[in-house]
Amino acid sequence: MDKLRSIVLAIRALGIKNVLWTLVASLYRDWWNLRYWQGWRKKPVYHTGTIVTTRFSERGGRFGFGEGSLDVTFLQEDIVRITWQPGTPPIPYALAQVDWPMVRVDTESLDDGWVLKSSEVSVHVHQNGDIDFLDPKGRILRSEAAPMRIGEAWEQRSWMRPDERVYGLGERAAPLNRRGRKYRMWNREVGGIYGANDDPLYVSIPVYLGIHMDGSYLIFYENSSRGEFAFVADSYATFRFESGMLRYYFCPGPVQRAFKNYLRLTGEPPLPPKWALGYHQSRWGYKSEQDIREVIEGFRNHRLPLSAIHLDIDYMDGYRVFTIDRTRFPNLVELTEELRQDNIRVVAILDPGIKVDSAYSVYNEGVEDGMVLTLPNNKPVRARVWPGWCVFPDFTSEKTREWWARQYVSLLNEGISGIWHDMNEPATFAAWGEPTLPYATRYAMDGRGGNHIEGNNLYGLLMNRAGFDALQRFRPNRRPWILSRSGWAGMQRFAWNWTGDVETSWEALRQTLLVMLGLSLSGIPFTGSDIGGFTGDPDAELFLRWFELATFTPFFRGHSAIGTQRREPWVYGEEATNIVREYLNLRYALMPYIYTAAWQVHHDAVPMMRPLFWLDEKDENLLAIEDEYLFGDALLLAPVLEQGASARSVYLPSGSWYSYWDDQWYEGNKTYRIEAPLGRLPLFVRAGSVLPVEEDNQLVLHLYAPSTDTEEANISLLYSDAGDGYRESRLDRFTVFWEKSDLVVDMQHQGQYRMPYEKMVLKLHGLTAESAQVALSHRPVTENVIELPALQSLKIFVKK
Numbered sequence: 001m002d003k004l005r006s007i008v009l010a011i012r013a014l015g016i017k018n019v020l021w022t023l024v025a026s027l028y029r030d031w032w033n034l035r036y037w038q039g040w041r042k043k044p045v046y047h048t049g050t051i052v053t054t055r056f057s058e059r060g061g062r063f064g065f066g067e068g069s070l071d072v073t074f075l076q077e078d079i080v081r082i083t084w085q086p087g088t089p090p091i092p093y094a095l096a097q098v099d100w101p102m103v104r105v106d107t108e109s110l111d112d113g114w115v116l117k118s119s120e121v122s123v124h125v126h127q128n129g130d131i132d133f134l135d136p137k138g139r140i141l142r143s144e145a146a147p148m149r150i151g152e153a154w155e156q157r158s159w160m161r162p163d164e165r166v167y168g169l170g171e172r173a174a175p176l177n178r179r180g181r182k183y184r185m186w187n188r189e190v191g192g193i194y195g196a197n198d199d200p201l202y203v204s205i206p207v208y209l210g211i212h213m214d215g216s217y218l219i220f221y222e223n224s225s226r227g228e229f230a231f232v233a234d235s236y237a238t239f240r241f242e243s244g245m246l247r248y249y250f251c252p253g254p255v256q257r258a259f260k261n262y263l264r265l266t267g268e269p270p271l272p273p274k275w276a277l278g279y280h281q282s283r284w285g286y287k288s289e290q291d292i293r294e295v296i297e298g299f300r301n302h303r304l305p306l307s308a309i310h311l312d313i314d315y316m317d318g319y320r321v322f323t324i325d326r327t328r329f330p331n332l333v334e335l336t337e338e339l340r341q342d343n344i345r346v347v348a349i350l351d352p353g354i355k356v357d358s359a360y361s362v363y364n365e366g367v368e369d370g371m372v373l374t375l376p377n378n379k380p381v382r383a384r385v386w387p388g389w390c391v392f393p394d395f396t397s398e399k400t401r402e403w404w405a406r407q408y409v410s411l412l413n414e415g416i417s418g419i420w421h422d423m424n425e426p427a428t429f430a431a432w433g434e435p436t437l438p439y440a441t442r443y444a445m446d447g448r449g450g451n452h453i454e455g456n457n458l459y460g461l462l463m464n465r466a467g468f469d470a471l472q473r474f475r476p477n478r479r480p481w482i483l484s485r486s487g488w489a490g491m492q493r494f495a496w497n498w499t500g501d502v503e504t505s506w507e508a509l510r511q512t513l514l515v516m517l518g519l520s521l522s523g524i525p526f527t528g529s530d531i532g533g534f535t536g537d538p539d540a541e542l543f544l545r546w547f548e549l550a551t552f553t554p555f556f557r558g559h560s561a562i563g564t565q566r567r568e569p570w571v572y573g574e575e576a577t578n579i580v581r582e583y584l585n586l587r588y589a590l591m592p593y594i595y596t597a598a599w600q601v602h603h604d605a606v607p608m609m610r611p612l613f614w615l616d617e618k619d620e621n622l623l624a625i626e627d628e629y630l631f632g633d634a635l636l637l638a639p640v641l642e643q644g645a646s647a648r649s650v651y652l653p654s655g656s657w658y659s660y661w662d663d664q665w666y667e668g669n670k671t672y673r674i675e676a677p678l679g680r681l682p683l684f685v686r687a688g689s690v691l692p693v694e695e696d697n698q699l700v701l702h703l704y705a706p707s708t709d710t711e712e713a714n715i716s717l718l719y720s721d722a723g724d725g726y727r728e729s730r731l732d733r734f735t736v737f738w739e740k741s742d743l744v745v746d747m748q749h750q751g752q753y754r755m756p757y758e759k760m761v762l763k764l765h766g767l768t769a770e771s772a773q774v775a776l777s778h779r780p781v782t783e784n785v786i787e788l789p790a791l792q793s794l795k796i797f798v799k800k
């Protein structure tokens with residue numbers, strides 16, 4: 001069914017001629033793959049054997065085995081790098097540059113092998129090559145069997161506890177807990193549509209969090225080769241990579257610390273420009289300036305706020321990257337400038353494929369200067385994509401990255417604010433088999449050489465790196481913003497992500513929440529989905545439920561495929577438009593809070609979307625919940641994901657919570673049935689929080705009273721700056737606690753940025769105040785609102 005549907009879609013989108021060429025392209029790919037294929041020859045299998053030599057250094061040690069060697073290196077007290085050789089070392093594209101501190105590692109010899117130990121982890125290397133990782137109390141966090149080498153490939157097993165849960169692996173249309181399935185490590189274009197259970201998708205990342213009774217840990221395999229992770233057996237998991245050395249990093253839990261260390265290793269996401277957190281409108285099918293103006297007009301007429309509009313592939317001249325179709329966009333600079341006056345940014349799509357066309361400079365330069373991927377016969381590899389036959393930049397070459405980056409100037413000159421990287425798995429059109437390049441395709445690998453088996457998964461990452469560098473270099477006073485479909489470990493340093501061509505269905509909506517949470521836990525916190533699904537026509541209910549959810553995701557964009565019905569927020573009639581408007585306004589009102597959450601990602605290495613177990617990874621109740629999540633520090637969401645539902649059950653974690661809509665108070669650690677008619681997404685605020693909201697030029701600090709028996713203080717943050725660039729900023733910190741019968745708000749600030757608000761007020765929820773004392777002076781309280789002289793360091797005493 002799906003297959004047929006995608007064929008029909010393909011013919012419709014591509015035209016019959018292109019489809020025929022796609023057949024040719026698929027044959028060409030297969031022909032090269034056959035030549036590359038080494039036959040069914042049995043590959044030799046090597047077992048490590050036992051330790052024969054040892055050598056210890058400050059950070060760890062090296063163990064020579066009968067076959068191969070093992071290096072254990074502590075980068076930090078709580079980050080251990082393991083390297084099994086032989087095999088080609090990875091080029092550290094995934095890694096951020098970090099000066100690792102000195103670590104003290106103790107070494108101890110045992111009857112069975114050696115223990116290397118920091119204050120946070122012990123690594124027990126057994127005589128036979130098995131490895132245990134233990135916490136300081138001696139509890140085993142992870143046990144591995146000695147790996148095996150099969151030809152060029154590595155295969156490893158680790159033992160799984162019955163209760164062990166596994167999270168991460170990148171973008172997966174699977175349950176959040178990945179146990180019970182197999183996952184391919186291979187970035188793949190899903191062919192225009194995917195639903196629950198399709199694997200792999202566009203972003204596969206060999207990183208995961210393991211959580212079990214005795215603790216938790218994170219493992220990251222720094223190996224971009226094609227591989228597979230299987231969590232199907234009851235008692236063990238299997239990891240396979242087709243080439244390269246077996247290098248991985250072990251970080252002990254708790255998950256928050258392990259996650260932080262993973263981002264230290266692979267890089268924290270930079271602070272995005274504030275506009276990127278607003279609403280984006282897109283559609284594959286806005287083809288001309290006229291189309292764009294009509295859409296903008298629609299937003300204006302319906303009084304819907306908008307921050308960005310996206311140009312899909314039709315803005316280009318014959319799909320040639322870095323060109324503009326001047327009949328459709330006669331004056332793009334003027335358009336972008338005009339929209340800029342209204343605070344609307346224009347984002348343009350870029351595909352990596354370069355049209356084969358001898359009259360096209362990008363093609364000529366790319367080929368003449370050896371900047372495109374080649375085959376073993378030294379000829380550029382070709383494949384079909386939108387422009388017809390294409391060649392592909394080799395982003396594993398610094399020279400190519402620089403050259404490619406320079407091309408962005410042409411888009412910047414048109415006033416384009418953000419760049420949208422599509423098709424960078426890399427994707428090609430295929431009539432059958434994998435929509436990718438031949439495996440023998442050669443990559444520069446910055447000097448050492450490699451093939452597509454290793455290069456495929458790096459392609460998006462490095463395209464993003466080139467694009468990010470371009471925006472940083474050629475527009476230095478503004479923050480780069482790139483949206484990318486594909487990537488690998490470390491892509492968060494350069495780009496945001498969206499979840500690609502997800503189908504339009506209720507099941508896909510449910511799945512998409514998990515995809516986004518899974519990405520967040522894989523170190524890609526800035527993600528979002530096409531509202532309503534990419535490839536179909538949602539009815540108003542599905543559209544609105546998707547919209548409700550998307551309002552509380554980092555990337556908030558409406559997008560749809562060509563050939564689908566129009567899906568601007570007002571096409572569903574007035575009632576639906578009113579709901580959309582309410583959510584859009586809510587998103588913009590919450591911007592101070594959302595921006596702060598985005599800053600926390602960058603500064604504190606916490607995802608914006610967090611599963612409930614983020615609060616307590618030992619709590620089985622929280623671990624079991626996959627359809628609720630936290631958005632920043634203060635908000636809990638329980639989206640409605642079922643057709644026809646007008647209520648749902650919601651588990652609230654410990655502490656207490658308020659309904660955002662009516663201030664209803666709920667005690668935590670309990671499940672409730674919550675009314676949730678269309679337009680009423682169950683949304684809760686954690687008691688004790690200060691939720692900063694922007695309302696008509698005012699900053700309203702909504703204070704949700706902690707319950708009177710709470711002894712701890714609750715800290716909320718507010719980060720502010722000009723929204724772009726790199727100038728002053730400020731951080732306000734609100735500490736809320738009870739002092740006898742006074743509720744105290746201790747406000748502290750640092751930083752020079754001046755708030756743009758005309759007025760600032762504190763609004764109380766969950767208690768009725770009689771009077772207040774701000775700094776030393778008495779203040780009236782009217783309808784639970786206290787006016788603040790300024791946001792400065794002061795104490796407020798609220799008297800009941």
Ligand code: MIG
Pocket residue numbers: 283284312313349422423485500501559560561
């Ligand atoms: O082959 O540019 O996922 O968002 O609209 C399809 C056209 C290419 C796939 C992207 C989608 C985009 C579409 N692209």
